Amino acid sequence: MPASASPARKLAAIGAVLALVVALVALAVAVGRTVENGRETAAPAATAHAGPGQDDGQQKLYDDLARRTVRRTAGDPLALGKPHAPVVLVEYADYQCSFCGRFSRETQPALVKKFVDDGTLRIEFRNFPVFGADSERAARAAWAAGRQGRFWQLHDVLYAKTRKGDALAEDKLVDMARTAGVPDLDAFRTDLNSPAAEQALKKDQDEGYQLGVQSTPSFLINGRPVAGAQESQVFEQTIEQAAKAARHGGAGARK
Secondary structure, eight states, X not given: OOTTOOHHHHHHHHHHHHHHHHHXXXXXXXXXXXXXXXXXXXOOOEEOOOXXXXXXXXXXXXXXXXXXXXXXXXXXXXXXXXXXXXXXXXXXXXXXXXXXXHIIIIIHHHHIIIIITTTSEEEEEEEOOOSOHHHHHHHHHHHHHHTTTOHHHHHHXXXXXXXXXXXXSHHHHHHHHHHTTOSOHHHHHHHHTSHHHHHHHHHHHHHHHHHTOXXXXXXXXTTEEEXXXXXXXXXXXXXXXXXXXXXXXXXXXXX
């Protein structure tokens, strides 16, 4: 845009870009796991990724979305991998979501072994509860475990099997925290019910809502939407494409 463009025109242009980004994400995530009459239903696979001859405008949308969602906070307990890894996978998930559990058990370990361990990938988890108070309590519990360096351990216990409703009552969460090796359970319970936990949860939720996330699990890989618990090769292909784009200066690389 010319340097002489008015502030109003600049804001309008930025707004148009953001509208396209939101539309792109909404299209991808809407066909993931959905909730109908209180029940989860799986929908067809959907990905948005760069390939040979990728349109530059679309790549710019991915780069813009990556800039607005990737945090790269050093020491973030809800993240795996190096802060400056060239590819960042952002996951929006709910602890009552069976498809989120499937990704955690079946897909994520392979991605960690293949891409996180060699420094290519960073995974940043976002608490995005869609099933009400029980999901929100579990999300706050996971955050509280992170305060003692045990987020991923409790995350894995929560997703070891599908848990619903009373299985996520506070006392049950404390029992799971014990299993996950959280050392100070009194502090864990206090943190679980703290305003700080509410604020952290709201930050993740607000980010997802602003993007147009409608279902869980939903993923962004350097800004490229991937909806639902897809097969490992879908994630691997998208990560490899994102890494290639990052090597050519994509915004998903280093800040």
